[in-house]
Amino acid sequence: MQAERFTVKQDYDDWNRRKGDTAYVFVPYAGNYAASCIHYSGCAYANWRNKQSERFCADSLEVLLSDKRVRGFLPKAGGIKVCLACERIRNGLRERATQLLFKPLVLPIDEFRRQLEQEGIPSGKEGETERWSLVRRRVGQDILRKRLLAIRGRCEVTGLETPALLVASHIQPWNRSNDEERLSIENTFLLAANIDALFDKNLISFSDDGLMVFSLGISDASLQCLGVSRKGGHRISRTISDVQKQFLLAHRNDCLMAKV
Known part of the structure; x- marks a missing residue:
């Protein structure tokens, strides 16, 4: 048609x-x-x-x-x-x-492995050194961030559209994930750098309906310095998928226990 x-x-x-x-x-x-x-x-x-x-x-x-x-x-x-x-x-x-x-394009996992080969880094974890680990993370983060910029294009909380200030923020941490989870957009939000800093340290998380929730480990004054408020009603601007809800459950639990 x-x-x-x-x-x-x-x-x-x-x-x-x-x-x-x-x-x-x-x-x-x-x-x-x-x-x-x-x-x-x-x-x-x-x-x-x-x-x-x-x-x-x-x-x-x-x-x-x-x-x-x-x-x-x-x-x-x-x-x-x-x-x-x-x-x-x-x-x-x-x-x-x-x-x-972009449905016909190569899967991110294939692109990840291809770039690792170009860097001379094994795609598996066998014999992984600290250098290999850092390269794997850099390559993977770059692929994922480009994909998120293409699909979502702006911070999912603030609406910020400046690419240099946007971060691909993992829900389930990189070091707890396999390669498929690391490169899955279902395991990530595209966030402004200040929101990512809070999310990465488990000082904020999100409910299943996207509302921002806060750790007791950070003060209201510190949140205010980052442009965030407990009463601000900050939220993810789209519907959260069922897969993301599963990742978020563990993240919220970590958030409740987080300390600065």
């Missing part, structure tokens, strides 16, 4: 009215904000504007992103642009779109 391509404003407007907000629209080159951007149907930012000549539309995201004409507008690497207004209304659009777009 192909996406429907509209080149006449009236035809597109008629389709948009019929669909409400149940379908998907790809807008190529729609100005700075919406350039090569995915929207839900009915989004005001996807309305036809002067000097625009086409829209690609489909009832499902899978059909939209499998259309070769649409893929021709998309980046060869990195993230996919999704309307921020649509993402706020129905969280997870960006993540689903990126997973669909």
